[in-house]
Amino acid sequence: MKNTGEHIIEVKNLVKKFGSFVANDNLTFDVFRGEIFGFLGANGAGKTTAIKILCGLWKPTSGDVKVAGFDVYKETEKIKRNIGYMSQRFSLYEDLTTIENIRFYAGIYGLSNQQIKERSEMLIEKLGLKEVRKSLLKSLPLGWKQKLAFSVALIHDPKIIFLDEPTSGVDPITRRQFWEMIYEAAYDGVTVFITTHYMDEAEYCNRVSIMVDGRIDALDKPGILKEKFGAKTMNEVFVKLARNSA
Amino acid sequence: MHNTIKMKRFLGFVKKEFYHIFRDYRTLLVLFGMPIVQVLLFGFAINTDLKDARIAILDNSKDEMTRKLTQKIISSGYFLLKENLTTTTEIEKSFQSGKLKEVIIFQEDFEKKYLKDGKASVQIIADASDPNNANLLVNYTSAIINNFQMELMREQKVPYQIIPEVRLRYNPEMKSVFMFVPGIITILLMLVCAMMTSISIAREKELGTMEVLLVSPLKPLQIITGKVIPYVLLSFINAVTIILLGKWVFGMPMTGSYFLLLFVVIVFIIMVLSLGIFISTVSNNQMTAMLISMVGLLLPTILLSGFVFPTENMPLILQWLSYIVPAKWFIIILKTVMLKGLGLSYIWKELLILIGMILFFLMLGMKKFKIRLE
Numbered sequence: 001m002k003n004t005g006e007h008i009i010e011v012k013n014l015v016k017k018f019g020s021f022v023a024n025d026n027l028t029f030d031v032f033r034g035e036i037f038g039f040l041g042a043n044g045a046g047k048t049t050a051i052k053i054l055c056g057l058w059k060p061t062s063g064d065v066k067v068a069g070f071d072v073y074k075e076t077e078k079i080k081r082n083i084g085y086m087s088q089r090f091s092l093y094e095d096l097t098t099i100e101n102i103r104f105y106a107g108i109y110g111l112s113n114q115q116i117k118e119r120s121e122m123l124i125e126k127l128g129l130k131e132v133r134k135s136l137l138k139s140l141p142l143g144w145k146q147k148l149a150f151s152v153a154l155i156h157d158p159k160i161i162f163l164d165e166p167t168s169g170v171d172p173i174t175r176r177q178f179w180e181m182i183y184e185a186a187y188d189g190v191t192v193f194i195t196t197h198y199m200d201e202a203e204y205c206n207r208v209s210i211m212v213d214g215r216i217d218a219l220d221k222p223g224i225l226k227e228k229f230g231a232k233t234m235n236e237v238f239v240k241l242a243r244n245s246a
Numbered sequence: 247m248h249n250t251i252k253m254k255r256f257l258g259f260v261k262k263e264f265y266h267i268f269r270d271y272r273t274l275l276v277l278f279g280m281p282i283v284q285v286l287l288f289g290f291a292i293n294t295d296l297k298d299a300r301i302a303i304l305d306n307s308k309d310e311m312t313r314k315l316t317q318k319i320i321s322s323g324y325f326l327l328k329e330n331l332t333t334t335t336e337i338e339k340s341f342q343s344g345k346l347k348e349v350i351i352f353q354e355d356f357e358k359k360y361l362k363d364g365k366a367s368v369q370i371i372a373d374a375s376d377p378n379n380a381n382l383l384v385n386y387t388s389a390i391i392n393n394f395q396m397e398l399m400r401e402q403k404v405p406y407q408i409i410p411e412v413r414l415r416y417n418p419e420m421k422s423v424f425m426f427v428p429g430i431i432t433i434l435l436m437l438v439c440a441m442m443t444s445i446s447i448a449r450e451k452e453l454g455t456m457e458v459l460l461v462s463p464l465k466p467l468q469i470i471t472g473k474v475i476p477y478v479l480l481s482f483i484n485a486v487t488i489i490l491l492g493k494w495v496f497g498m499p500m501t502g503s504y505f506l507l508l509f510v511v512i513v514f515i516i517m518v519l520s521l522g523i524f525i526s527t528v529s530n531n532q533m534t535a536m537l538i539s540m541v542g543l544l545l546p547t548i549l550l551s552g553f554v555f556p557t558e559n560m561p562l563i564l565q566w567l568s569y570i571v572p573a574k575w576f577i578i579i580l581k582t583v584m585l586k587g588l589g590l591s592y593i594w595k596e597l598l599i600l601i602g603m604i605l606f607f608l609m610l611g612m613k614k615f616k617i618r619l620e
Contacts, residue, residue, distance in 0.1 A: 055461045077463060085461040089454035095269045096262065107258030108462045110251045136269075153458075162461075 014063035025214035041211030084153035088165040094138040109156035143174035199235035259472035304331040307356035427492035428580035429553035440522035441539035447526035448535035501587025520607035527614035
């Protein structure tokens, strides 16, 4: 599904301060429904803070933020039910089996027994995990865990999925396969909000924003950004932006 | 959202926590091995150390009967007669020289009184600075005297009585042999509840799963409760196991109400949990949680609760410190309920102190948790 021009995330003048430190300095951007939105920036640029606010964990200091149509000040409960989240640590339980992990996460999102059963079987089937269904997660290879974590984060049919550096530490082939899953999810209508350190991955996104020192310094389609900055790759764009600020 | 779904969601969470516990053999060992090993260790260590205890006898009567009784006591093998005293003034001196553990005093005209009045008394004075030992000595001596009297009665068939009169020196309040049962319950609850919960919450933070849980519709309070409930159940089972072991294996007296006992155990479990939650809010990984629990909870519990070392004999500042150790109050409550068999009216003050501490730490923990989120 192509993006419909409808805003699924709306951020207007978002400011988040910790004491005198400004982590998010007047951010304004929108994310379209069904797009893959790359959220880039150096370490400490304020990406994590922004994601925490979008996920309803932290309250902004000021500004208007709406996620999936809900207000981050008042409707965090509803936001949480409509988003999925996967971090770079995959966040599955190593001492639980594959099927137990799936059922656990389906359970905390309040799916019915019937739904849990159907979806976990479907998932196992789709990921080809039948053999390791009852194996403890720690015995699985990293790439499998990553796929599982991604699928589990989608188990409650969220409108948006937040991926916080989901590909760090995995090999190029696994990364490639992972991106196929991301495309598939986006095709199914899920909005993908992803942070990454790999600039080649930025090229896979529909649009990317680049944060520097708490501000968004650039936001557009990768092709347009490269043109604008006279760069051949996204990597060059990124380096140019970062250098300007320093 | 329906309540049943909420409940189901919550139960699923608790179930997961049980998986964690039952799949980690180290946790299991701490949970179930520790109480049994500790009770047996303490129990048998205390029960077997009486041998050749040095005693003195002050015989004011010096008749046939006291000579026989003295002979019987010494030949039991538990005692070693160090001195025969002649006056009461010597008693204090002998104790202070540290050589003596117990002095037995027969009253004047012992045999005559026994035969004439049907009553004669013997005084047993024990050095209770080593409380467990003193109690044992006294019990053994009394038992031997009782036995002696039974033999006499068999011969004479008259209900005569020798009355052992016990005096304890240096620690008149007398920490009982059975002190170890309340002590172990306390330490284990500290260990299981506070340390294990703080570690298990810190583990979720360390592994990054806490993030995912917080992003889910589960409320922070549900997450914490869900993590804590399995440990409440296991601690409760543990406490009951220790009480039963103490009762069946070591014949520990249980004079009070079981209902009240279980109630105070639950109060203390909640107390310890609030500590555990508080610790988990200030530590980001399992190691920190463990260290804080060890240094901040376990050591004060062992050292300052009066379990091992009587706090009455400590410097004033340590005595004051001991007032903020929750275990101290719990041990007092346990002793009152288990050993003295007294009711709620005797322990309400200590209970109130514990409840106050619960509120304090829960509030502090919740505040910390919120700050971390915002």
